[in-house]
Amino acid sequence: MSQAFPAWLEHFQDRFGRMLRTPLERANGSLRVADETYDETLTQLALASERLGSNARLALYNRQYWFRLFTLFQGAFPLTTRLLSHFTFNGYVSGFLTARPPRHWDSEAMLVGFDEFLQQALPAGTTPIEGQRASVDTLAVLEAARIDSAFHRVFRAPELDPFQPSREHAAHLLTSRLIASPASAVLEEHWPLCELRPQIVLEGGEAARALPPRLQAARHWLLLRPENRLALFPLEPREARLLRLLSDLSLQCALAQLEQECPAEERAGLPEATQRWLARSVALGIWVGLEPR
Amino acid sequence: MARIRPQLERDALGLGLRVPHYGSLLEHWPEVGYFEIISENFLGDAAPPRRHLDLLRERYPIVLHGVGLNLLGHEPLSSAYLDRLCRLAEYVDAPFVSDHLCWTGAQGLSHHDLLPVPYVDDLIGVAAERAAFVQRQLGRPFGLENLSTYVEFETSTMPEWQFYSAVVEQAGCWFMLDVNNIYVSSQNHGFSAHSYLDAIDFSRVLQMHIAGHSRETDGTIIDTHDRAVADDVWRLYAEVWQKRGPFPTLLEWDERIPPLPEVLAELQKAVQVRA
Secondary structure (H helix, E strand, O other): OOOOOOHHHHHHHHHHHHHHHOOOEEEOOEEEOOHHHOOHHHHHHEOOOOOOOHHHHHHHHHHHHHHHHHHHHHHHOHHHHHHHOHHHHHHHHHHHHHHOOOOOOOHHHHHOOHHHHHHHHOOOOEEEEOOOOEEEEHHHHHHHHHHHHHHHHHHOOOOOOOOOOOHHHHOOOOOEEEEEOOOEEEEEEOOOHHHHHHHHHHHOOOOOOOOOOOOOOOEEEEEEOOOOOOEEEEEOHHHHHHHHHHHHOOHHHHHHHHHHHOOHHHHHHHHHHHHHHHHHHHHOOOEEEEEEO | OOOOOOOOOOOOEEEEOOHHHHHHHHHHOOOOOEEEEEHHHHOOOOHHHHHHHHHHHOOOOEEEEOOOOOOOOOOOOOHHHHHHHHHHHHHHOOOOEEEEOOEEEEOOEEEEEEEOOOOOHHHHHHHHHHHHHHHHHHOOOEEEEOOOOOOOEOOOOOOHHHHHHHHHHHHOOEEEEEHHHHHHHHHHHOOOHHHHHHOOOHHHEEEEEEEOOEEOOOOOEEOOOOOOOOHHHHHHHHHHHHHHOOOOEEEEOOOOOOOHHHHHHHHHHHHHHHO
């Protein structure tokens, strides 16, 4: 294309973009636009109407920008949202997007890294719920964010054919690493959050929801996407450990590591259990290929 | 045996495809003239949207409606985006593709909103050149939709409809006219919706959008797509249909989405108001 837009457009869009991204002020459980901070050149360019001043007209875009993005994050992180309350959650989203404003036309891209951001942003111990004189165990919120992130990622993963081991693979199977399907995830939980998530999606509400009691022992799940739905399969702890090792190491290294970690009294039954877990993982279609080492 | 998909008729009534309706659609296969998909929801690698699209494209004409082209962004158009868009249009054999006469990002950022510009002469040529380029790349009609806007700029030298018509005419592309947006902007800025519609060359209208809006306490109208079409908008639609129809008509409902039968009933009101 031969023509370019005039230079003023870039300055205009820069100013308008900064106005859009102006964080909403948080006070007394509500959000308000800080329209007194908008760029003066922009506010002079905008015309007032009979009903609204120029700042108030621009503020409609500012508010719309944030609420659109809050809604998107709430949809992708429903557990995290409800443990924190919408208002508290939106505060963390605001912090995340102020530091990392969206850059891609695909709105999914802006969600990446939010669970890691929460690890840095949430206080140690407990996280206060704004406006509710309550707090929630920070470790539970981080676990919820990891689970939400996995559910969202698995559901939106591309379709890949499952790996079917054949005679051709036998020669280098042990020295290769199995590649896990992006439509799968191994989850560990210390609160019953995986089962709570679908309930929360259906029940609605914006206030913080009480965290269920901590489990006596950690539970492990395999999250898969058969067809267009998500399904959870319970895993034994050592089976979950095997699946994680297989994703990181060659088959022989993963098996050796699992054996080394296994208490002596359980080792006798390990080969049979390992065979069973491996067969199940292939049957469930967790693997999509082999990466030679 | 391959199913023969019906053609998109000039007086067709269509519906914006939304996730909450997938189950009902795939169970009942209702009589709908065509579906419009939000392009960006199908440009990625996610499998579930494509699986649904595979089923629907066999039975209904599918048109594409984008929100991320960024036609009026000062940065060059994204060739990666356009490449994916072309492949999607080919995949569903879209009778046409549309996006908005607006900008959606700048300085390497994407704002995920449809944003206005001052209406001035020195944007028309580049906007038209870009729209013509997109249409050539797509190899099929490309329509530009008018925005709902909440602000005007003192540097504008012409009304929106003059800017819009000039871009479409110079580009040789099409109008994707949203009558609800015309109504919303006319109320927010105090111009005549009839003047706007009178200025449009209806021989170049690909499609008309209808949707619901909400009114703030201060009187501002917001294009929310969260309710039935307002009576005033139906009246405007009826007038323009009588004078300038036929054109394909599509209902958008994006928030607080009711069950499919309710949305289809709203769409059928178009038949009544045309009479």
